[in-house]
Amino acid sequence: xxxxxxxxxxxxxxxxxxxxGAASWKVALAVSxxxxxxxxxxxxxxxVPVLTVPHRxxxxxxxxxxxxxAALRAADVGLVVLAxxxxxxxxxxxxxxxxxxxxxxxxxxxxxxxxxxxRRALEAGVRWHGCTVHFVRAELDAGPIILQAAVPVRPDxxxxxxxxRVLAREHRVLPMAVGWIAESRVKVENERVVGVASDRxxxxxxx
Amino acid sequence: xxxxxxxxxxxxxxxxxxxxGAASWKVALAVSxxxxxxxxxxxxxxxVPVLTVPHRxxxxxxxxxxxxxAALRAADVGLVVLAxxxxxxxxxxxxxxxxxxxxxxxxxxxxxxxxxxxRRALEAGVRWHGCTVHFVRAELDAGPIILQAAVPVRPDxxxxxxxxRVLAREHRVLPMAVGWIAESRVKVENERVVGVASDRxxxxxxx
Numbered sequence: 001x002x003x004x005x006x007x008x009x010x011x012x013x014x015x016x017x018x019x020x021g022a023a024s025w026k027v028a029l030a031v032s033x034x035x036x037x038x039x040x041x042x043x044x045x046x047x048v049p050v051l052t053v054p055h056r057x058x059x060x061x062x063x064x065x066x067x068x069x070a071a072l073r074a075a076d077v078g079l080v081v082l083a084x085x086x087x088x089x090x091x092x093x094x095x096x097x098x099x100x101x102x103x104x105x106x107x108x109x110x111x112x113x114x115x116x117x118x119r120r121a122l123e124a125g126v127r128w129h130g131c132t133v134h135f136v137r138a139e140l141d142a143g144p145i146i147l148q149a150a151v152p153v154r155p156d157x158x159x160x161x162x163x164x165r166v167l168a169r170e171h172r173v174l175p176m177a178v179g180w181i182a183e184s185r186v187k188v189e190n191e192r193v194v195g196v197a198s199d200r201x202x203x204x205x206x207x
Numbered sequence: 208x209x210x211x212x213x214x215x216x217x218x219x220x221x222x223x224x225x226x227x228g229a230a231s232w233k234v235a236l237a238v239s240x241x242x243x244x245x246x247x248x249x250x251x252x253x254x255v256p257v258l259t260v261p262h263r264x265x266x267x268x269x270x271x272x273x274x275x276x277a278a279l280r281a282a283d284v285g286l287v288v289l290a291x292x293x294x295x296x297x298x299x300x301x302x303x304x305x306x307x308x309x310x311x312x313x314x315x316x317x318x319x320x321x322x323x324x325x326r327r328a329l330e331a332g333v334r335w336h337g338c339t340v341h342f343v344r345a346e347l348d349a350g351p352i353i354l355q356a357a358v359p360v361r362p363d364x365x366x367x368x369x370x371x372r373v374l375a376r377e378h379r380v381l382p383m384a385v386g387w388i389a390e391s392r393v394k395v396e397n398e399r400v401v402g403v404a405s406d407r408x409x410x411x412x413x414x
Contacts (some may be wrong), residue, residue, distance in 0.1 A: 095323040108335055111318045125399040127336065127355035128315055148334035150357045155401070194362070 001182040002028035004077035006085040011039020018046040020175030025182035027093045029075040058177035065093040091138040101136040113141035133177040146177045208389040209235035211284035213292040218246020220290035227382030232389035236282040262322045272300040298345040308343040320348035325370045340384040351400045353384045
């Protein structure tokens with residue numbers, strides 16, 4: 001399966017995908033909406049085609065998303081991964097890629113949708129935090145959950161230390177989820193993920 | 208520290224408190240708002256004074272809560288634990304017992320406030336679920352978090368199997384939280400729990 005990765009920044013989750021590799025899938029294209037995003041250099045270093053589609057160059061969201069869509073189709077992509085992609089995708093794009101579009105969100109959804117999840121988790125005083133890989137729906141940070149990893153929150157955590165602990169798990173669960181999808185181990189039924197993938201244990205915080 | 212327990216049903220969390228015992232605290236009173244609640248028999252069997260304060264016998268919530276408050280004060284209670292108490296307490300009662308009133312809620316708050324948490328967790332397809340011990344505030348299922356335990360959700364879980372897995376953790380974390388409070392290891396600062404308690408590791412799902 002050919003995987004397209006959309007990003008806006010450093011691309012550490014893209015790097016995790018590049019490092020993971022697998023017989024069943026590979027990163028075939030990396031697209032940034034931000035010119036010069038460091039993530040693009042990572043893809044180039046790995047010999048992966050890169051593309052910049054600057055949202056500011058487009059008259060409206062629809063035409064921006066048409067360009068994204070065309071690029072992904074031209075690269076014969078079967079799965080799109082949002083890896084730190086900081087634009088909200090409209091319902092049309094989401095519908096076109098339904099169940100072939102995944103996002104990784106830095107919280108145990110449904111807690112802490114949206115931005116600044118680590119700060120908000122610390123403010124809420126939760127003892128468990130984590131990350132979620134899910135299929136994308138038009139509603140922000142919603143959609144069938146493929147995988148979640150839980151991490152403990154430590155008393156001396158700052159936003160930075162907590163983010164780093166979660167990010168380390170993101171780098172493990174995102175390639176895992178992509179692999180499950182590439183191997184057709186994931187099915188969406190009644191807006192829930194079922195199938196072989198769910199037989200795998202969730203990532204254990206003690207690991 | 209003398210602990211008062213409010214309940215409405217079977218009282219399995221009361222039983223966990225009765226079983227846990229400790230040098231620093233004991234259950235001094237069990238109060239049910241439901242006549243004949245099985246939890247009362249558990250307290251009686253353990254030699255703990257019981258009281259029924261049927262909310263239906265009172266003209267309004269304020270007078271019901273005045274009766275509760277009077278009973279707890281008469282028993283010289285220093286901490287009130289809501290253990291399956293199915294009445295929402297009003298802001299006056301909550302304010303009177305501020306930081307001396309804890310609740311155990313069967314979810315990883317802030318996810319799944321309110322009722323039917325296990326069904327809703329299954330419907331949401333979360334991979335991690337759990338329970339939360341927190342100080343009570345006027346807002347439902349909010350307030351500073353003392354302790355949370357995370358449990359994995361298994362692909363073949365039903366509401367019942369998931370509830371049983373969470374309940375087993377509730378029985379562990381509730382006495383733990385009560386012990387921390389009794390030993391003054393818990394402090395609330397800026398609506399977050401700080402202090403020695405938070406140095407203890409969260410309950411690990413692998414245990």
